[in-house]
Amino acid sequence: MFAEAIEEILKDQCTPAVVRAIEAGGSPAVLWNAISDAGFLELLASENDGGAALSLAELFPVLIALGGYAIPVPLAQSVAARALLADRMTIPEGMLTFAPGLRRLNDGRLVCPVVPFGTIADHVLAQDEGRLLLLPGASATRTATGVHGSMVATMSWQIDADSIHTDLAAGTLSAFGAALHAALLAGAMRRVFDMTLQYANDRSQFGKSIGKFQAIQHQISVMAEHVAASLIAAEAAFPAGVPTPPPLASAIAKARTSEAAVLVASISHAVHGAIGVTEEYDLQLLTRRLHEWRIAHGSEAHWNQIVGRSLLQSGQDRIVDFVRSASV
Amino acid sequence: MTALLNHFRLASLPPEAEAFREEVKDFLASHMPDSPPDVRARSWMGFSAEFSRAMAERGWVGMTLPQEYGGASLNAFSRFVLVEELLVAGAPVSAHWIADRQSGPLILKYGTDAQRRFYLPKICAAQAFFCIGMSEPNSGSDLASVGTRATRTDKGWRLSGRKIWTTNAPRCQYMIALVRTSGKPEDRQRGLSQFIVDLSLPGVTIRPIRDLAGDAHFSEVFFDDVELADDALIGQEGGGWEQVTAELAFERSGPERLYSSIMLLDHWIDCLRRSGDAEAHVAVIGRFATHLATLRNMSVTVTSQLVQGASPVVEAALVKDIGTEFEQSIPAVIEAAIAADPLAVVDADLYRTVAYVSQVAPTYSLRGGTREILRGMIARGLGLR
Ligand SMILES: Cc1cc2nc3c(=O)[nH]c(=O)nc-3n(C[C@H](O)[C@H](O)[C@H](O)COP(=O)(O)OP(=O)(O)OC[C@H]3O[C@@H](n4cnc5c(N)ncnc54)[C@H](O)[C@@H]3O)c2cc1C
Numbered sequence: 007m008f009a010e011a012i013e014e015i016l017k018d019q020c021t022p023a024v025v026r027a028i029e030a031g032g033s034p035a036v037l038w039n040a041i042s043d044a045g046f047l048e049l050l051a052s053e054n055d056g057g058a059a060l061s062l063a064e065l066f067p068v069l070i071a072l073g074g075y076a077i078p079v080p081l082a083q084s085v086a087a088r089a090l091l092a093d094r095m096t097i098p099e100g101m102l103t104f105a106p107g108l109r110r111l112n113d114g115r116l117v118c119p120v121v122p123f124g125t126i127a128d129h130v131l132a133q134d135e136g137r138l139l140l141l142p143g144a145s146a147t148r149t150a151t152g153v154h155g156s157m158v159a160t161m162s163w164q165i166d167a168d169s170i171h172t173d174l175a176a177g178t179l180s181a182f183g184a185a186l187h188a189a190l191l192a193g194a195m196r197r198v199f200d201m202t203l204q205y206a207n208d209r210s211q212f213g214k215s216i217g218k219f220q221a222i223q224h225q226i227s228v229m230a231e232h233v234a235a236s237l238i239a240a241e242a243a244f245p246a247g248v249p250t251p252p253p254l255a256s257a258i259a260k261a262r263t264s265e266a267a268v269l270v271a272s273i274s275h276a277v278h279g280a281i282g283v284t285e286e287y288d289l290q291l292l293t294r295r296l297h298e299w300r301i302a303h304g305s306e307a308h309w310n311q312i313v314g315r316s317l318l319q320s321g322q323d324r325i326v327d328f329v330r331s332a333s334v
Numbered sequence: 335m336t337a338l339l340n341h342f343r344l345a346s347l348p349p350e351a352e353a354f355r356e357e358v359k360d361f362l363a364s365h366m367p368d369s370p371p372d373v374r375a376r377s378w379m380g381f382s383a384e385f386s387r388a389m390a391e392r393g394w395v396g397m398t399l400p401q402e403y404g405g406a407s408l409n410a411f412s413r414f415v416l417v418e419e420l421l422v423a424g425a426p427v428s429a430h431w432i433a434d435r436q437s438g439p440l441i442l443k444y445g446t447d448a449q450r451r452f453y454l455p456k457i458c459a460a461q462a463f464f465c466i467g468m469s470e471p472n473s474g475s476d477l478a479s480v481g482t483r484a485t486r487t488d489k490g491w492r493l494s495g496r497k498i499w500t501t502n503a504p505r506c507q508y509m510i511a512l513v514r515t516s517g518k519p520e521d522r523q524r525g526l527s528q529f530i531v532d533l534s535l536p537g538v539t540i541r542p543i544r545d546l547a548g549d550a551h552f553s554e555v556f557f558d559d560v561e562l563a564d565d566a567l568i569g570q571e572g573g574g575w576e577q578v579t580a581e582l583a584f585e586r587s588g589p590e591r592l593y594s595s596i597m598l599l600d601h602w603i604d605c606l607r608r609s610g611d612a613e614a615h616v617a618v619i620g621r622f623a624t625h626l627a628t629l630r631n632m633s634v635t636v637t638s639q640l641v642q643g644a645s646p647v648v649e650a651a652l653v654k655d656i657g658t659e660f661e662q663s664i665p666a667v668i669e670a671a672i673a674a675d676p677l678a679v680v681d682a683d684l685y686r687t688v689a690y691v692s693q694v695a696p697t698y699s700l701r702g703g704t705r706e707i708l709r710g711m712i713a714r715g716l717g718l719r
Contacts, residue, residue: 314620
């Protein structure tokens, strides 16, 4: 229900032209205001606080939709951040994002490397062991990555005096960030898949649509397998009945979707031929995201280690028992 | 257009099925033959009539069949749990495997009342083992070109021809054979029918075929004017193709397609833990868990569609193809890992197990339909052909 409602807004307000404009440095205000005026920032907030009180399971389809539109603002992060901050501290206005990590330098400076939407976010949530920090974007030094079209930036602060903090179980933020990006990846892959299938039916060579060639059919079938796996892996990180994504399911979700992202991007481009890599064709808006989101909050190289270590420490003799405990 | 992908939403096993798991584990704890991992890794091929009978005494052979025929009237969720536990333990399942999964449900669906009353109790008691006679020397992926023929006589049918790759033929009482009852191989799907062939009849010759690992699980089966009674025909004459298609959906939809090399994976992790070398492989172990968790969820989802009465043929093909890729990656990765250092001492059981699994792993994507055939089915399900 909420997924359909937000798709309506995204269809109008988050067109490929809007995504391109924001990526090029244009203001996200129109898109952001349309979303926040419609109440979509409060999806997880309680009904008392004027929110929709969605469970994580109900939030999942919304995130799939956001991924499919290559959402160029930190909406997924802001919705999650507001849920984390509620009851802990006053929720600030504006765009909130998650820092994948936080380091303290010897001179006391704080550094958050490669923060998604670091170039435009108003506030950053970061986690330092058992503490949740709210850092103001206004006083940050932002260093963009310089990657074409990317809003990722490394952010640093002179001191953390003007940050506010509260307790949060260690690992909560990174699991949430991983789960959100797994869902965004799955949503983007789903859309990339639809575009590729459509293109295979539309494009003709040697007198028939290229989708009639067995080599192309097999590539698209493999892509379908990995997109199906990604959707189900991501969904498992969003159960009903818990306030934040479970760490192990989130780790599995991010690892599985990040691995699939490379394959899905490469098959979609292979099937599209040269047109797919052009600026004017929309596929690239999504395949650039696939790589960016694969890296955000750690790739499969990071999360598979977390999963592996957790398996070794679980004391389970059989891998099946371990994975069953990961998907309740 | 991509409705197919919408079918992959998370489902879970109901609590009854999880409670049943404890029963199965208890049973295995007391009935599993004590064998080394390279023997347990043969699970699919491991033949033990005694083990199958012990399972039958619990009602676990033909467990989804109705109680009136000796089944347990349990659903596909419970079967999922049973199959998962059997394969993870490396139990010798091959005696009853095919009758349980395919022949029993086929007879229930298409058989006459008399056929059901005769065969199903025998299947559920593990007294009748079945094999599948689909493939022929000239009919592999292209099953529609089957040439073995049954012709009408005054008493029934006369069967002539030859089947190949028939798993367990020498140890089975019956074969369900796909044969031509009219027309020629050029007529393709038309004119095909299925027969239940009693393998003790005169004119049946079985020649085992040895495989690359030294085992003989499949065979050639020759039919020289084998006289079949009238009631050997199962289902409709000429309906063989439709029946076989339905049967293959059963063959592909279970959790069987994830666990062929699970024994090896568990044994490898166990060896790493004992030698203290696990940390060096932590990402690889994690990746296997990541993939298995996801595949298992996909397989549970397909099972839940079966329970709801759907026929998830394409979904099953999709899970089988990606599942066999996972099964095949296990021996490939472990073979490389154990030999990364030529001076390292390798656990002898592990060495034999990885060698065996590596040798037979190519069959995982052949039996039950090849990778290319499955990808063609997925493409059709996506509307590409
Ligand atoms: C361990 C094992 C047990 C088996 N048990 C049984 C059994 O009990 N009963 C039984 O009846 N059969 C059994 N089989 C046979 C199995 O079903 C066949 O091996 C399978 O259907 C493939 O047939 P084939 O081996 O003749 O290969 P072929 O059909 O000759 O195929 C060879 C290659 O060509 C490819 N190919 C063929 N057609 C196409 C196409 N249209 N498009 C693209 N590629 C194509 C195939 O994918 C494959 O890669 C068993 C096989 C194995 C390995």
